Amino acid sequence: MRFSAWQIIKQGLTGNKGWTPHWRSPEPKPEYDVIIIGGGGHGLSTAFYLAKEHGITNIAVLEKGYIGGGNVGRNTTIVRANYMLPGNSEFYSHSLRLWENMETDFNFNAMHSQRGIINLFHSDGQRDAYARRGNQMISQGDDAVLLDREGVRQMLPYLDFEQTRFPIFGGLYHPRGGSARHDAVAWGYARGADMRGVDIIQNCEVTGIDIEGGIVKGVQTSRGAIRAKKVALMTAGRSSQTAAMAGLTLPIESHVLQAFVSEGLKPCIDHVVTYGMGHFYISQSDKGGLVFGGDLDFYASYAARGNLPMAEHVLEAGMTLMPMIGKARMLRSWGGIMDMSPDGSPIIDKTDISGLYLNCGWCYGGFKAVPGSGFSMAHLVAKDEPHGPAAKFRLDRFATGLGLMDEEGTGAQHNLH
Amino acid sequence: MGHASMLNRPEQDAGKDVWNAYLHERANIAGDVEDLWCHDMGCAAWIVVRRNTISHTIYEAKLANEVRDAD
Numbered sequence A: 001m002r003f004s005a006w007q008i009i010k011q012g013l014t015g016n017k018g019w020t021p022h023w024r025s026p027e028p029k030p031e032y033d034v035i036i037i038g039g040g041g042h043g044l045s046t047a048f049y050l051a052k053e054h055g056i057t058n059i060a061v062l063e064k065g066y067i068g069g070g071n072v073g074r075n076t077t078i079v080r081a082n083y084m085l086p087g088n089s090e091f092y093s094h095s096l097r098l099w100e101n102m103e104t105d106f107n108f109n110a111m112h113s114q115r116g117i118i119n120l121f122h123s124d125g126q127r128d129a130y131a132r133r134g135n136q137m138i139s140q141g142d143d144a145v146l147l148d149r150e151g152v153r154q155m156l157p158y159l160d161f162e163q164t165r166f167p168i169f170g171g172l173y174h175p176r177g178g179s180a181r182h183d184a185v186a187w188g189y190a191r192g193a194d195m196r197g198v199d200i201i202q203n204c205e206v207t208g209i210d211i212e213g214g215i216v217k218g219v220q221t222s223r224g225a226i227r228a229k230k231v232a233l234m235t236a237g238r239s240s241q242t243a244a245m246a247g248l249t250l251p252i253e254s255h256v257l258q259a260f261v262s263e264g265l266k267p268c269i270d271h272v273v274t275y276g277m278g279h280f281y282i283s284q285s286d287k288g289g290l291v292f293g294g295d296l297d298f299y300a301s302y303a304a305r306g307n308l309p310m311a312e313h314v315l316e317a318g319m320t321l322m323p324m325i326g327k328a329r330m331l332r333s334w335g336g337i338m339d340m341s342p343d344g345s346p347i348i349d350k351t352d353i354s355g356l357y358l359n360c361g362w363c364y365g366g367f368k369a370v371p372g373s374g375f376s377m378a379h380l381v382a383k384d385e386p387h388g389p390a391a392k393f394r395l396d397r398f399a400t401g402l403g404l405m406d407e408e409g410t411g412a413q414h415n416l417h
Numbered sequence B: 001m002g003h004a005s006m007l008n009r010p011e012q013d014a015g016k017d018v019w020n021a022y023l024h025e026r027a028n029i030a031g032d033v034e035d036l037w038c039h040d041m042g043c044a045a046w047i048v049v050r051r052n053t054i055s056h057t058i059y060e061a062k063l064a065n066e067v068r069d070a071d
């Protein structure tokens, strides 16, 4: 069924009895052209673009839990294209353009809202760095506006501008940045892929990868063996485990990142605001909750929950920046598992095993990448060659030292991003 | 600060693959691990902690130099 205003009226007048499930629950077939391991945002968007752009529809997405149960449903939904380094810059720019057409593309409301992002700065040096980043964004074809303190005050009057620790000097405003409803992104891609014939198989854990003579042959799962001509590893926080099934050791450490949400409030924060000095960022969801977070807990973890020191740190930073949030009550907090790469940038590449493709290392920034990553991954899997905007996301850059993309300039080593 | 394998620094001329493995590649185990911690806000000691990355249980902590010199 296609969604439209007409459908809403028709269903409303007929007791809403005509809505159908958004995707089928098929039994796995014995063989597929492409198997995608992991039904997160990236796996689902890859299946969607393989079907839509390349006409490959004999695909299974194998998900060990349920669609949207991983990080795609746990993140704080910031969507932006404010990267600076070649490689990242063109990739996220392409991804943001896909975001802008995505809802029409898959005919589902993902509540993508380009409400604008403001990155605050607090010193002359930081202003210079943001001016440079803004110029890079503009030359990439995206938008950026350097705001002085009064410019920020007009948009965000509720901030504490004269705070003694980090007085606010201004901000870099990215009007096309914003947020979206994360579950709806997973559901939209799942629905769009299913409509084009892709099998989405939930509760199906991959337990082994079959390789013969350096060529991938299929996978072993909790629902039996399935043969495949090509297999794509897209398991985010669990990348190292699935790669180990193919004998690969990845340059990845899994870390926990926490997020927090307050009770629902009337609209009070209209943009996404980041406060890098305090490791804090915030936006308000369409349900009214203030959604905010900070930095990694900074120890390897698969627990999907963090510890109190980081919670305290994030809340202190929030109180410093906008004392008004002290009046809101916390609703809940949670964690997700991030596949951290040494330089903080992702990997979309072939492996040494013929027919086996790798997509990982999204760190804490892979939600905005969902459309771009799927589009480029689909191209790689279909054509066996890298796609332009993602061509620099190579696996061998750590071994060779060539083409590292260390956006923060801290070094291409674990634990620095 | 990362896996305790960091204590086994390769020889300078060990070659690209060995150094890549040491610097970048990680077993990244979901389960029992040994990793390096620095007592940042305290005595600044480096310690090797044996713990579980799924349950966050800590089994044991030893001074890093003692672990290194024991090998």
Ligand SMILES: Cc1cc2nc3c(=O)[nH]c(=O)nc-3n(C[C@H](O)[C@H](O)[C@H](O)COP(=O)(O)OP(=O)(O)OC[C@H]3O[C@@H](n4cnc5c(N)ncnc54)[C@H](O)[C@@H]3O)c2cc1C
Pocket: A037, A038, A039, A040, A041, A042, A043, A062, A063, A064, A065, A066, A068, A069, A070, A071, A072, A073, A074, A075, A076, A077, A078, A079, A204, A205, A206, A207, A234, A235, A236, A237, A238, A242, A257, A258, A259, A293, A334, A335, A336, A337, A338, A362, A363, A364, A365, A366, A367, A368, A369
């Ligand atoms: C708290 C938090 C805040 C974040 N904030 C942002 C943000 O503001 N902006 C942004 O851009 N990014 C953000 N991120 C990062 C983003 O969520 C991730 O980078 C991205 O979702 C990862 O890709 P994915 O959606 O494919 O992952 P996932 O949804 O985790 O998908 C991977 C899937 O693989 C499945 N899987 C694993 N092993 C197997 C197996 N053996 N067999 C079958 N299936 C398997 C898992 O069950 C899972 O569903 C945030 C993350 C967190 C946790």
Ligand SMILES: [Zn+2]
Pocket: B039, B042, B043, B044, B045
């Ligand atoms: Zn100490």
